[in-house]
Amino acid sequence: MGLWINYHLKIPYIPLRNDTTVTVNVHFTVQxxxxxxxxxxxxxxxxxxxxxxxxAFTAMPTWxxxxxxxxxxxxxxxxPLALHLGNTLRKPYDVPTPEVTTMPQFNGGGKALAYFIRKNLKYPAEARAAGIAGAITVEFTVLYNGVVAxxxxxxxxxxxxxxxxxIRIVEKMPRWKPAVLDGKPITAKHKILIRFELPK
Structure with a gap:
C-alpha cells in the first residue's frame, strides 16, 4: 500500500519556508x-x-x-501517513541590509499596523474548527518605493x-515608508509577527 500511495498521491502546492514532514491521520472503513x-x-x-x-484513498484498489x-x-x-513537504515558497531578493538610517515603517506606525492586521485578518476556518492558534513570522522586502514584495x-x-x-495579509498591505540610508530611500528586508488568537 505504501508504494501505491507514493506513486498515486499528488502532493499539492503548499507554501512552506522550510522542508517539513507532516503526519496525516486517515480514518476509513474497509467494507x-x-x-x-x-x-x-x-x-x-x-x-x-x-x-x-x-x-488517493478513494481511488485505491479494493482491500x-x-x-x-x-x-x-x-x-x-x-x-497515519508521514508525508515530506519540500520548501516551496519563493525566496526573497538577495537584498543587502546595511546600517540604515531609518528602518521601513508602516504608514501611521505600529498602532496603525496592528489595526490593519486586525481589520483584514480572516481566521482560517480549519484552524478555528481544530482550535489552533499561533504566531506566524512573515519576512518580506520593502522596495525603495515602499512596495511590499x-x-x-x-x-x-x-x-x-x-x-x-x-502571507495574504502582508501582500495586501499598502505602501510602506521605505528604509533610508544617507537621506535616500533604499530597498531593505523587514519582518513582522502576526498572531492568531482564537475568539473567546
Missing part, C-alpha cells in the same frame, strides 16, 4: 466487498493536502476484507491555513 468508504482526516491540517489524501468467523464484516482503520514565512510550519493567511 465486506473490499471497498474503502467513510474516508476522513482526523485533526485536519493543510486543506488541499487532506483533500489529495482522501482522493482484502476483515472476517468475523467465516463472514466478511466492515472494519474501521486508522492509518516577496513575503514568506519563517520558522516551523503551523499549518491549518495560518501561513497562507499571514
Amino acid at each position: 465486506p466487498d473490499g471497498k474503502l468508504t467513510d474516508i476522513t482526516i482526523q485533526q485536519p491540517g493543510f486543506r488541499n493536502l487532506d483533500k489529495a489524501v482522501i482522493d 482484502k476484507p476483515g472476517y468475523l468467523g467465516e463472514r466478511a464484516v466492515p472494519v474501521r482503520f486508522s492509518l 516577496n513575503a514568506f514565512t519563517t520558522g516551523n510550519a503551523v499549518g491549518y491555513g495560518l501561513e497562507e493567511e499571514a
